Amino acid sequence: MEQDYVNAQIGKRIRDLRNRKGLTQQELADRAELTKGFISQLERGQVSPSVVTLLDLIECLGTTASDFFKEAVEEQIVFTEEGFFEKVDEGGNSIQWIVPTAQKYQMEPLLVVMQPHQSLDEDKPHDGEEFGYVISGKLNVYLGDQVYHVKSGESFYYPAKRKHHIENPGNRPAKFIWVSTPPTF
Structure with missing residues (x-):
């Protein structure tokens, strides 16, 4: 169960970064020498990438491993x-x-x-x-x-x-x- 959660979080971050970079799944797959199907499954949390594959994807998306794994902190906008x-x-x-x-x-x-x-x-x-x-x-x-x-x-x-x-x-x-x-x- 824990692994499913981790896979879902990694997939969501990959998808968010890919969208921010304006890349299609196919374009990311081509850059990382993977298949579009694998990227699709990864983004849905259905597969677990190897460490080497994950680091390669992170690099292809123009970020670092430390930035990729930083917890996103929700910035407070409204104060009561x-x-x-x-x-x-x-x-x-x-x-x-x-x-x-x-x-x-x-x-x-x-x-x-x-x-x-x-x-x-x-x-x-x-x-x-x-x-x-x-x-x-x-x-x-x-x-x-x-x-x-x-x-x-x-x-x-x-x-x-x-x-x-x-x-x-x-x-x-x-x-x-x-x-x-x-x-x-």
């Missing part, structure tokens, strides 16, 4: 609240990492709820860029010696080469999406 990580600071400001594994990517989106008259810690100059979209409330964005006023429905974007920080000057909480690249939090 259950997976969010939240930090609440001393001022009651909530920062939620809305893509929990974002540190491995090139940008890190956060959902921030800032309490009235609160400020987030000042960031020192660093490589990268920062973007924000204000969902509700208003913010002051301090960039170097400049102050920019941003209200609900507006966005901000800046290279992070100067010291910067964000504050809520209003009497209500401010909610905004904040994206940094590369992730620095």
Whole structure:
């Protein structure tokens, strides 16, 4: 039973690679000096290739044995609240990492709820860029010696080469999406 599963997985990977390369079964068979019937049976998991034959097929398909046998990891596309990580600071400001594994990517989106008259810690100059979209409330964005006023429905974007920080000057909480690249939090 185990052998049938292995044969089916090998056959599926051969078929997927062949299709990605735009080859017919006959073209792959010709390159590997095999028959079309053998390729067909292999792709359906009905036969078990010898190690030499399998390595030859892998080479004909333009890949390596290590890449061929790597487990395909399903990349997560949708993230739900259950997976969010939240930090609440001393001022009651909530920062939620809305893509929990974002540190491995090139940008890190956060959902921030800032309490009235609160400020987030000042960031020192660093490589990268920062973007924000204000969902509700208003913010002051301090960039170097400049102050920019941003209200609900507006966005901000800046290279992070100067010291910067964000504050809520209003009497209500401010909610905004904040994206940094590369992730620095």
